[in-house]
Structures are given as structure tokens and as C-alpha cells.
Amino acid sequence: MQGLLWKEWHEQRWKLAFGSLMLAAFAFVGLRARVIADDSLLRYVCGIAVLLLPLLSSTALVAAERSDGTLGSLLALPVQAWRVLVAKTVMGVALCAGPIVLTAMVSFAVSGGREMPAGAMAGMFARTLLAALSLFFWMFALSVRLPNETRAALVAVGVLVGWLIVSLGLYSAGARGTEPSLLWVTNPFFLFFMGRDGQSSVLAIAICMQAIIALALWLWAVRQFAKPQEGRS
């Protein structure tokens, strides 16, 4: 297992560095410049994180191995397939969480307590992290069988757009965080857009629901991952 994690780390660490640097630099420059309110700026930063980090992390883990032809060698190792997927999932979670955590630290250092209370800022980043992870599991599971990164990216964008359309539809239909429907609490964007207005009990329900969905998606991905690719000898 350690060897698998080491491999993933060596392959993906530049993406972790890239995501962390870009997001943290954006927050740093924006907060230092003070052109707009800290709250508005951090909403932009968190929005970018939610939209891009799951996309960046989910597409590179399995689909890239397939297109490079290295997945076969990996599965031929004397390791169970689910362990390979655990290593990839851990790396994917790190790719989502690392930049958000670093950006939160930078934001606290530059503007902690200046305009936004520390609790509100921490809450915003926590919700961003949860929404990003929820989207990651959706994208990761649905792209686990795809043969290359381009297709994986298309599916990931489809997931993103699909949930955004659902969110917009629900929002324009008048649904609010305080009276959420089942579709709302299973929506990854609920945590990001509506979570801050919602009651804590509703938020807790949404987190639990989405954790269950993420687990289900991951188990489904394990099943799909281990299946031999159709049309190949």
C-alpha cells in the first residue's frame, strides 16, 4: 500500500503544487490588494476551487493510466485492485483538499478577523472542501472506466454542468437552504451555495447524505475498476 501511495505521490505531486500555488496566490493577491470585500473575494476563490479542483484531480488518476497503457501493469502487481483504487482515491482527496487547506491558511494569515470573523471564514473553506470532495467522488466514479483523460474530462464537465443546472433549477423554483428537498441535500453545490444560509441540522443531514452517496459511488467505482475492459483481449 505504501508503495502505491508513493507512486501516486510521485506522479501527481506537481498537480498538488500547481493547484495549491495558484489558488493560494489568487487569494493572497486579492486579499492584499483589498479591491473588494474579503467575503466577496473568498467566495470567488472558493468558487474556483469547487469548479476546478475536482476536475483536475479526478481526470488524471485512472483515465491517464489507461491511455498510457500502464494500468494493466499496475493491476498485474500482486495487490488487490481495490487497494490500487484506495491509493488513487487518497491522492485525489489530497489534490482537492491540499490547495483548499493551504489557501485557508494563507487567507487567515493575510486577513484573519479583519472583516470576516474567523469562524465564518473557516466555515466557508470547510463547506468548499466538502463540496469539492463530493464532486470529486461523482467525477471519479463516473470516469473510472474511460479510456483517456479527454473523455474523463468531458464526463467530469458533464457532472459539473449537470449539478449546476439542477442547482439553478431548484434555486429558481424557490427552494432555499432552510426548507431543502431531497434533491437539494444530495446536491454537492448545496454545501457551497446554500450551506451558509441553512440551519446547522439541515447542513448535517446534507453532509451525511453526501458522505453515503460518496461511499456508494466509490464502491461502485471499485467494482467497475476491477472489471476487465470490454473489447480487449
Next chain:
Amino acid sequence: MSRTKALLWKEWHEVRVLLAIALFVFVGLPMVGAMEDRVHRFSASPWVFLLGGLLGVLVGVGTVSRDLNGRLEDFWRSRPVGVARWVLVKYFIGLGVVLAALCIPLVIEIVLNQGSNVWTNPTLILAWNPFVWTAGYGVAFAAACLIRRPAHAAVISIAALLVLYFLPYALPPIQFMELSWVMDGSEFPRESFGHVLSIYHRIPWMPWRVLYEPRQLLFVLGMLVVAVAGLALALAAVKRDWRIESGQKLIYWSIGGVILVVLSTIALQVGTNLPILQRLDLPENCEVESIQSDGSHGVILTWTDKVGQRCQTLRVAPTGLELGPPLAVENSRYMNLQGAVSLPEHPNILYVPGDRPIADSKALYPTLSVVNLNVAEAQTETLSFPGDKSALWVRKIDGEWVETETLSFPEDKSEDFYLPRVYAWNNRLYFLGINCRTFDLSEPLKPRLVSTDQITWQPLPLRRANVLSFLIESGAPFETGMVYFPDIPGLSPRQRLETVLGPKAGLINERFSDDTLTTVDASGDRLTTCRLELLTDHSATFRRLGVYTPTSLEWFYGSPGQEFAQRNGLFYESLRPSQPWDTWDTRRQLDGARLTVFSVDGPRPRPVFHFAAPDERSFRGLCPLPDGRLLLGGEHHIYLFGPPPRK
């Protein structure tokens, strides 16, 4: 046919289609636009200016990528043609296509429009932009030789081009490579007494008159160095078969790097860079209306929901601000406290102009109030002059907008409404209405009327005291404009000019100091500076110096000006806060108050300092001090800024 000629023929045949497409875009489409335009104005310069760099990249990558790929490259290497000659021919044919495709439309525009351009002057673009296009083309050519994958090379080249555009904004040592700097230098050459300085010469490579100073040649040199470096790198890469394995990593980091450069540029252009020395908290629901100070003492005017208008004395010590107790002023609604003056030796006694309604009438008469802030409760004594009733007043009285009738006072006939104003000098107070009343201030609390003189404000009305404002707001091209001032006994022409242009003149969009008049247009975006050229007994002649129009970034992050001040060659502009009716406009969605400081002692205004306070909704009470510090009032705080770090 010699080898070079054969190579030239081949390259020309391959690349001419790009020239045709580019000419269709940059000449054909604007031609169609000109035919549909009411005044048939041919307008190619915006497209050339915005897309020129992109064409350089496309041609640079396009000329190389076809021949440096797989078997075709092997074929060329097997031919008895030197690699250097082959690359050089490619380079210069491609460069020729880029320059021809971008310069021809500009020449057509200059010839057809004869100077009636609404956008950036095409002669300036033609004078300076070809160097940027050459540099961009050189970078793209080198990238294509090194990377050999057209799409990747194009992405990297566009990233490099953006760095070339934006990095000089962020890095002061290479500021000479900033395109806007060099174009501004030619558009607004520095003048002395109305004459362009002798360091300016006519650009030799331009058939039309465009001036340059030797410093601007650094820009040309810098761009040519980039272009030559690109060519040298391309030659070395092809000769030694250097390749860069481009992949996801390279593309991600290039784009990321460019985003960081652009972000840093934004931060430098619109971010906060004024040093705060002190910040005083204001009580809840208390808002600053105005601050006035001579550098050592002053008065802060605040508004609170419960009490209304209040005054607080202010002492500006080297260590910071010391505020006196807040004092309510009786009948302050009839006073223009923002127009008050005081004598330097009695800073806490204010002489406040104002007006009051005449009983059973909608007319108003001017008043002069003496407000003593030295005691616990401010004392007010009001002198009134009902004889100075004015015609055509439209003022707010007791919360209602009322329009007065025209009263018959032929001797006070006024074409426009006005605010009475005061001017203090040398123990004399001049109260300027339709008449000028001079008071002796030997006893500061008991002004003694010395004389009453009829003054002539014609040919211009009082409030809009200068014809320059009209010229500037109309947008009409002008070189000089006149400002007239009244004949006030005992005051010099400069002092009389200050009565119409000074800080107490009640002007809205104009500020005058150190012989420079700065005006902001009605939309609050564009600044124009004029320099005092000639001062006679009754008029001042100003010559237009320069104009500042916000860049796209500043326009996006800024909003129209709300309040203005000027001192020590700096023009201070506090930006208007968001209003509910502004929500359609993207730039006003951004919250928080902002302040921009322009340097106006040069040939054109340029932004030098910024301050943003997202927790304030607006800034009121801009008060620059003689020592360079600045007092600024907000909704929650009063700020004292240090002198600007550099000018």
C-alpha cells in the same frame, strides 16, 4: 533561380493565404462596417490593436510547424540548403506577412479618416505596436521550433505574449517595455509654457508627425532584443535539433504563470498602496461629511441620525490626530458648513456662508454665520442680508423640493442659482453673493462691515464659474480655455481666481492648485488637466495638458468619482459607492469604498496610489495636508495616511 529565391518563393506560396485571411479580417470587415456606418468611418485600429499580437503568434507558429514535423523535416535536412538560410527566410517572410497585414489597415484608416478617430490614434499604434508584434512573432517562432507541436506552441506563445504585455506593469525595472507608457509619451509630450520640450523629435520611421523622446527608444530596443533572441533561439534549436517535450505539465504551468503575472498586475494597478498612519473609530451611526484642515488645526463635520450635523475640532500633531468633543451647531441646516473658512490664528472660529428663506416667501437670502467652536456648546451668531435675494432658486427646504417664483429684483438678476461663498485673508473676510461685503475681523467674533460693493460675475454665472468645464464636458477639442473672475477690491488677481476655483468655491468636478486645474467629466471616469498659462486682471487662460482615461482593469474594478481634492501635484478621487440602481453594471457590483490618487504635475494625469477599504461604504471628507499627509473620512473610521512613498 538561386536557392534563396526558391526558398522565398516556397515560403511566400505557403504563407500568403494567412496574409489574405488577415487582410480580409483587418481591412475587409472594417470596410463593410464603414459602408454601414452613418459617417462612413473606417475603423480597423481597435481590431489591429487587440488582435495584432495574436496574428503574430499564429503566423509564427504556422510558418514553422508544418516543415518541422516528422518526415518533412528529414526531407529538408537532406537538401543541400543551409539550416540558417532556411530558418532566416521563414522568419523574415512570416514577419513581413504579420507587419503587412497589420500596418496596411492602419495606413488606410489614417488616410481615409483624416484624424477623426474615436478610438486610440492609429498613427500611435503604427508608430509603436509593430515592435510588440515583432517581439511576439519572434517568441512564437522560437516556441514552435522548440516545441514542434502547433497547439502547445501556440498556447505557450500566447502565454509569453501576455507576459510581454503585463510584466512591465508589475516590474518597475522593465517599465520602459510598457506599451501604454510609450504610446502616452508620444500622445502627451511634455511642455513648457505651451511649447513642446526640445528633447522631443519626430519619429523617423513614420511619414506622419509622431513625437518621441530618447527614453522611448528603450522600448524599441527591448522589443527588438526579444525578437532577435527568439530568432537566435530558433536557429540554435533547428540546427542542434533541440526539442522541448511539451505536455500537460508545461501547459498548466505556463498558463498558471501568466495568470499569476496578470493577477499581480491587477494588484499593482488597483490594489492598496497608501500607508495608513492612524485610524480612529467613529461612533455607531456617525458618518463623516467633510474634513477641513490647514495642516495643524481643522474641523470635522459629521452626521448622526439622532443629533444631525455636528462639528469636532481637530489638531493634527506630528504623532497623529487629536479630536475635540463633538458639538452640535444651532440652525446648521441653513449653513453651508463645508464652505466655511477661518483665520490661521483663530482656527476654531468659523465663518460660514448660508441662506435662509424669507418668511411667507419661497425666496432665499444669503447669511453669514460666525461659529465659535472654542466653548463647550458652539455659539453661533448669524448676520443676514435679505436684500440679496436671488431669482430662480431651486433648493430643498424642510424636506420638500420647491421651486420659487421669479421675484422682481432687477438689480440682483441672475441667470443661474448660486451659493454664497466666503474668502478670508489678512484680517479681512470677503462675503461674496450678488454683492461683495467686506468685513474687518480684528475682533474675530464680531465681524465689522467695512464696505459693500457691487460685483460683476458676468459673462459667466457664479456656480459654474469657468468655461473650461463646458468645453471639457462637451468633449470638443480645445487647446486653451478662459476662466473669468470678479473684480473684488483689495484682492489680487490670483486671490480672485481662487474665489471661483478654490476649495471653497463650491465647484463639483473641478479642483485647482499649484497652477493646475483638474476636471472630471460628467460620467466621473475621465480626467483632464489644464495648466494656468496667463493671468490678467479679470481672466485666467488655461492650456489643456493631458487626459486620463481608465484602463480596462481600472474600469472594471473602479467606479465613477464621488469626491475630489487636489494638493501638492496630486489629485485625490474617492470612488462612488454602489447604489441599488447600479446593479446592472458589473463594475459597481464590487463593494467597498476606494480612493485613487493621480499625479497631475506631469504632462498627463497618471494614477500613482490607491486605497481600498471594503468595510467602508463610502469615503467623504478628503483633506490633503500641506506636508503630504492625507485625512480621509469613512463611514466607520477617520484615516490619516502618511505622505505617498514615492511620486
